[in-house]
Amino acid sequence: MLTVYNTLTKRKEEFKPIVPSNVKMYMCGPTVYNYFHIGNGRSFVSADIIRRYFEYKGYNVKFVMNLTDIDDKIIKKAGEEKVETNKVTQKYIDAFMEDIAKLKVKKADIYPKATEHIEEIIKMIKTLEEKGLAYNVNGNVFYNVKMFNGYGKLSGKNIEDLESGARIEINEEKNSPLDFALWKKAKEGEPQWESPWGNGRPGWHIECSAMSCKHLGETFDIHAGGNDLIFPHHENEIAQSEGANDKPFVNYWLHFGFLNINDEKMSKSLGNFFTARDILKVYPAEAIRLLFTQTNYGGPLNFSEELLQSAKKGLEKLDNLKSKIDEAMKVEDSNQGVEFGFDKFYAAFEKAMDDDFNTPQAVAVVFDFVRECNKTIAETEKPGYKFYHLVKEFLTRTAEGVLGIMDFNTKESSGASLEKDLIEFLITLRLDAKKNKNYALADKIRNELNALGVELQDSKEKTTYKKIEAN
RNA sequence: GGCGCUGUAGCCAAGUGGUUUAAGGCGAAGGUCUGCAAAACCUUUAUUCGUGGGUCCGAAUCCCACCGGCGCCUCCA
Known part of the structure; x- marks a missing residue:
């Protein structure tokens, strides 16, 4: 039984999709005015893993992520750079797609843009206006929060407290200060669209209501996003969608914890952020994802160089087994394999993930599995092709397929062939030296190669190498 | 002030009433293997879960109080 923690009910609940074996999932995507930071990246990765696990379970997932391509920050940026807003948004949409791919996040099925759904947005605002939930003042249209019964049900706030909060x-x-803009009156020189209320542009919250409705229907299964979107963004979405459609908007709300720096939220306004693309220049996506998966998605996670390093070290354990598998499958005979209890590892992995996507537990299962495999390999003369095949299958489905902390498609020694030939020549030289008990020369070759970033590993039959970071 | 999250080994972190005399990763120490290494494996590294009470046959897990950290309430993943 798959359970998920639902922000709406503050409980873990059994997941039951509206249409059996289908999952309709929406996630709030980026406002495309800048590169996204690694804290945003954590949310994208968390949603990605949830989506992948549904697919692992055999669900047919429709995953939609919006791109906010019109808002104040974009207009400001375009003004600074003296270009059209779509110049800005296109640049950062391209960057977003590149970075997300590097993070090994699967593409959404649809990336709807706000500017391409103005018609739907206007239609929804009109409905809200007709129902008395919205009012127009001089071309600005606001949502009348007090008219919506149940405002605050997601964030656990009540209107009185909010009004006395006085930070608005x-x-x-x-x-009321709580009322929020559905449609903003045009200012000169800013992007604008025609509407029944005059020229203007949509407010921030309405696009998600309009676009999720169009692409997933009036009621859908899962809506996800960062913790900071619970209020007001998601609260407002509920008010808009349920106000307009008179139907429950979303069955399960999932929210992601922040990535912190020194126990402080990483954010653009605080300036304490690293862009995902900069981190990806130094660390492989798998290491970043391993770090993320080692803590529950809903809680905070401190981000530091030290933790990334330790994740990277952990990753080596997985990669070493991967290399062993690849090597062995080249030479082992087919159709034979030692006994190995794969089923219990699949069961343990699924049990962990079924429990509100408990990735730390799932990762622990993967590491337990790796240790057992290494043990079997060490203790068995010839584990057999079939064994390696099934090991690879387990890791491909779980560590690679769901968690994204391994990648069996990258070629290991992808260096130029001259380089490869030279290394292999040096290994041959060294083996000769070893045969002649000339250990001084053998060690010299090994040390020199090590300093160049090539690590040698002797085993009984042969010497293999892998690339490491040069010191 | 309101709402929510959180405090587990040197570090990160799972576990939220008995199968836990507390997973997993990193680090550290010892060992096996090796000419020596590396990798891998084995062993050790929390009599204890922020503090103090309470409930219970039984609590890291439930209740109360206290102390500390964080977030949202304004744009923010």
Whole structure:
């Protein structure tokens, strides 16, 4: 039984999709005015793993992620760079797609853009206006929060507390400070669209209501996003969608914990962030994902060089087994394999993931599995092709397929063939030296290669090498 | 002030009433293997889960109090 923690009910619940074996999932995507930081990356990876696990379980998943391509920050950026807003958004959409691919995040089925759904947005605002849930003041249209019964049910807030909170700027056009903009009146020189209320552009929250409705229906299974979107963004989405459609909006709300720096939220406004692309220049996606998966998606995670290093070290254990598998499958005979209890590892992995996507537990299962495999390989003369095949299959389905912490497709020694030939020549030289008990020369070759970033590993039959970071 | 999250070994972290005399990763120490290494494997590294009470046959897990950290309440994953 798959359970998920639902922010709406503050409980773990059994997951039951609306249509059996189908999952309709929406996630709030980026506002494309900048490169996303590794904290945003954590959310994308968390959602990716959830989506992949549903697919592992055999669900047919429709995954939609919006791209916010019109808002204040984009307009500001375009103004600074003296270009059209779509120049800015296109640049960062391209960058987003590149970075997400490097992080090994699977592409969404659809990436709807706000500017391409103006018609749907206007239609929804009109419905809200007709129902008395929205009001127009001089071309600005606001949502009338007090008219929506149940405002605050997601975030656990009530209207009175919020109103006395007094951190909301005073806007004379609003009936209540809590009311939020559905449609913003055009300012000169800014992007604008025609509407029943005059030229303008959509507010931030309405795009998610309009686009999720169009692509996933009035009620869908899962809506995900960072913790900081619970209020007001997701609360407002509920008000809009349920107000307009008179149907439950979303069955399960999932929220992701922040990535912290020194126990402080990583954020653009605090300036304490690293872009995902910069981190990816130094660390492989698998190491970053291993770090993320070693803690539950809902809690905070401190981000530091030290933790990334330790994740990277952990990754080596997986990669070493991978190399062993690849080597062995080249030479082992087919159809034979020692006994190995694969089933219990699959069961343990699924039990962990079924429990609200408990990836730390799932990762522990993978490491247990790796240790057992290494043990079997060490203790068995010839484990057999079939054994290696099944080991690879397990890791491909779990560590690679769901968690994304391994990659069996990357070629190991992808160096130029001259380089490869030279290394192999040196290994041959060294083996000769070893035969002649000339250990000084043998060690010299090994040390020199090591300093160049090539690590040699002797085994009984042969010497293999792998590339490491040069010191 | 309101709402929510959180405090487990040197570090990160799972576990939320008995199968846990507390997973997994990193680090550290010893060992097996090796000419020596590396890798791999084995052993050791929390009588204890922020502190103090309480409930229970039984608590890291439930309740109360206290102390500490963080977030949201304004754009933010």
